[in-house]
Amino acid sequence: MKHTEKPAGLIMIFGATGDLAKRKLFPSLYRLYKKGNLSEQFAVVGVARRPLTNEEFQASVKTSVENAIEDHKDLDDFVSHFYYHSHDVTDSSSYQTLKGIASDLDRHYSLEGNRIFYLAMAPEFFGTIAEHLKTDGLTDVSGFKRLVIEKPFGHDLESAKELNERIRKAFSEDEIYRIDHYLGKEMVQNIEVIRFANAIFEPLWNNRYISNIQVTSSEVLGVEERGRYYETSGALRDMVQNHMLQMVALLAMEPPIRLNTDEIRSEKVKVLRAMRTIKGDEVKDAFVRGQYGAGEMDGNAVPAYRKETMVNPESNTETFVAGKLLIDNFRWAGVPFYIRTGKRMAAKSTKIVIQFKDIPMNLYYGTEQTLNPNLLVIHIQPEEGITLYLNAQKSGQNMEATPVKLNFANKGTAGMNTPEAYERLLYDCMRGDATNFTHWNEVALSWSFVDNISEVWENTKAENFPNYESGTMGPRGADLLLEKDGFFWWPVTDLDVENC
Numbered sequence: 001m002k003h004t005e006k007p008a009g010l011i012m013i014f015g016a017t018g019d020l021a022k023r024k025l026f027p028s029l030y031r032l033y034k035k036g037n038l039s040e041q042f043a044v045v046g047v048a049r050r051p052l053t054n055e056e057f058q059a060s061v062k063t064s065v066e067n068a069i070e071d072h073k074d075l076d077d078f079v080s081h082f083y084y085h086s087h088d089v090t091d092s093s094s095y096q097t098l099k100g101i102a103s104d105l106d107r108h109y110s111l112e113g114n115r116i117f118y119l120a121m122a123p124e125f126f127g128t129i130a131e132h133l134k135t136d137g138l139t140d141v142s143g144f145k146r147l148v149i150e151k152p153f154g155h156d157l158e159s160a161k162e163l164n165e166r167i168r169k170a171f172s173e174d175e176i177y178r179i180d181h182y183l184g185k186e187m188v189q190n191i192e193v194i195r196f197a198n199a200i201f202e203p204l205w206n207n208r209y210i211s212n213i214q215v216t217s218s219e220v221l222g223v224e225e226r227g228r229y230y231e232t233s234g235a236l237r238d239m240v241q242n243h244m245l246q247m248v249a250l251l252a253m254e255p256p257i258r259l260n261t262d263e264i265r266s267e268k269v270k271v272l273r274a275m276r277t278i279k280g281d282e283v284k285d286a287f288v289r290g291q292y293g294a295g296e297m298d299g300n301a302v303p304a305y306r307k308e309t310m311v312n313p314e315s316n317t318e319t320f321v322a323g324k325l326l327i328d329n330f331r332w333a334g335v336p337f338y339i340r341t342g343k344r345m346a347a348k349s350t351k352i353v354i355q356f357k358d359i360p361m362n363l364y365y366g367t368e369q370t371l372n373p374n375l376l377v378i379h380i381q382p383e384e385g386i387t388l389y390l391n392a393q394k395s396g397q398n399m400e401a402t403p404v405k406l407n408f409a410n411k412g413t414a415g416m417n418t419p420e421a422y423e424r425l426l427y428d429c430m431r432g433d434a435t436n437f438t439h440w441n442e443v444a445l446s447w448s449f450v451d452n453i454s455e456v457w458e459n460t461k462a463e464n465f466p467n468y469e470s471g472t473m474g475p476r477g478a479d480l481l482l483e484k485d486g487f488f489w490w491p492v493t494d495l496d497v498e499n500c
């Protein structure tokens, strides 16, 4: 696929009055515009039901950008490229009007017939919109056409297949950009560089030298206003099926023969294929689910999940998942990948800890004492960087090894759920680079892995829910999962080897 750095084009955003558009998409587009990464030949059509004039829509885009970004120098010029069409996506009759608007803008801005359709709406509309775009001729373009589709991509493998078949009627696989915003994060993208650009890591990156890998993505926030969605999702579908498995795939994949979209995706797919299936009775040994109870966060009392708005007071939905994954291939046989994610935990943090195996014998401590293992920590958020924990002699100490750390802190502005991730992904999509979007094969394999677990959990009531207090690192079962293998979770805040 040829990448043009600044292609002209129309971006049609379905759900343009929604939260995602306001908080992430408009500020990201503005940043691209400010950096000169957006062609002057661009126009945006916002679509949603509520009646708005173009001017009202432009004012709301302006407000969204002002709320997110301090420098607004060129904002008026930027918003002048925005247009609005009030349209119910389930109403077949108004797609023709939308088509007329798109054609007019194409001529007015010389958009070269390039179109990106961004579906920032509830997933039940994805299939309908894609079908209409085709049947009503919006996809009959002289340039490129691309579909950006938000999560969740289905609810399980079956529904994901159904959705995929519907959107594939209008777009080919290489025109579909399935968003996983973790793939837009600076340090997630850095995993490959750390692995494949450093002679000191790649030779050690296997079961001979690594004892276990831990991936934690903990959140402080609870379910907020998303109770209705979350009740049907839970942490397994919301975080594990996509973000957590994507990080595992990047950590475990073989070096691609070339750094292009197809080769990278194909290596990730191989990891997902090699992941050992966990089903039936095995689920309770390899996976732990949790649900938050009431607690205190930053000195304020917070309610239990079951007391949140739109949540069943007897809900069986998990807000926490910990699991042990095994990748049955030559490189990783026998190395556990532990994953852990949850809401209302003690800290907002996404970290990857690679724990290396112990050296055969310790010359430096008393015989009963072991040295601290070498760790490589990849800090995804809120701080961005890497830390390598080594043992060395500190000055003044006599032939005694103490842990020292080598730190690299990324200078980028690290925010949570950052618009920067969306900015990168939007830019990639405009340039036709789908590397950091998920291919259908990845989505399908992730769902089939997760479906086996959710099937067991949906059919067995979690008698001990709620089983962790808000503001903690999850239920005790998550610690036991590692303890039975002789490991423990490395802390995610202030990771200090000396104090572990």
Ligand SMILES: NC(=O)C1=CN([C@@H]2O[C@H](COP(=O)(O)OP(=O)(O)OC[C@H]3O[C@@H](n4cnc5c(N)ncnc54)[C@H](OP(=O)(O)O)[C@@H]3O)[C@@H](O)[C@H]2O)C=CC1
Binding pocket: 014, 015, 016, 017, 018, 019, 020, 021, 047, 048, 049, 050, 087, 088, 089, 090, 119, 120, 121, 122, 123, 150, 151, 152
């Ligand atoms: N918000 C976030 O941080 C994140 C969101 N997502 C995903 O992004 C998508 C959008 O989420 P979010 O922005 O939060 O959702 P919102 O509920 O805030 O927005 C939904 C949008 O859809 C429009 N809409 C609803 N029904 C129709 C209809 N029948 N026809 C036309 N427009 C309609 C609404 O406008 P109106 O009422 O005027 O029609 C609104 O613009 C979802 O798939 C979500 O999972 C993913 C990651 C993060």
Ligand SMILES: O=C1O[C@H](COP(=O)(O)O)[C@@H](O)[C@H](O)[C@H]1O
Binding pocket: 217, 219, 238, 239, 350, 416, 417, 418
């Ligand atoms: O996709 C999702 O991600 C967020 C967490 O994203 P982060 O970038 O803040 O780590 C999560 O809160 C949400 O439930 C989920 O849908």
